[in-house]
């Protein structure tokens with residue numbers, strides 16, 4: 001997160017850190033006791049290795065009560081996702097077992113009504129992604145508040161030039177922005193997850209390249225279907 005600040009510990013008990021060999025790679029969030037939603041592009045370069053999912057954390061390194069690393073039973077990328085564009089950039093992770101829910105580990109509801117969030121709505125993104133242009137990684141969860149911008153503005157020739165589909169949304173990226181390692185985290189508007197951070201043009205903090213999110217509502221049926229079909 002660029003231009004943000006340290007989150008109040010455990011005020012976002014749905015936040016997940018997707019890790020490989022103890023290293024934070026991407027964000028994610030708990031959508032059900034045994035399911036985390038993240039971004040498919042986070043699997044880039046992992047050549048099929050499964051993530052481990054850290055729940056209940058504020059610091060990535062310090063011991064904290066209720067902080068726990070879960071193994072992943074299955075990772076399901078949306079069939080339409082690919083590395084060439086940001087389309088269908090969703091990843092479902094089934095945990096090896098149901099997460100133990102408590103004050104520090106909670107499910108975040110996602111939007112099921114397929115209607116655009118109004119431009120200028122203030123939403124929040126959080127993550128352990130880089131906090132400087134030079135790529136410094138934080139130990140503690142960061143957050144930033146960003147206004148939604150219209151798809152029309154986001155699709156302008158000087159911005160993302162007609163690549164933003166009706167299954168994506170954008171927020172202003174002037175100075176304050178999501179960045180590398182924040183992918184997969186939720187965009188929370190009025191307490192509901194409306195989007196999932198995607199990498200877009202992989203630049204951060206440049207107002208000409210607004211932040212892009214996969215809208216969740218259009219994928220509610222896919223998410224429900226995967227969770228139902230894998231139910232133990």
Ligand SMILES: CC(C)CC(=O)Nc1cccc(-c2cccc(CN)c2)c1
Pocket residue numbers: 025026041042043044045173177178179180181182183197198199200201202203204205210211212
């Ligand atoms: C395997 C993945 C971690 C590879 C990857 O995502 N790289 C990467 C590099 C630079 C910026 C970003 C990035 C992410 C989220 C939002 C934004 C822009 N708001 C940029 C993402």
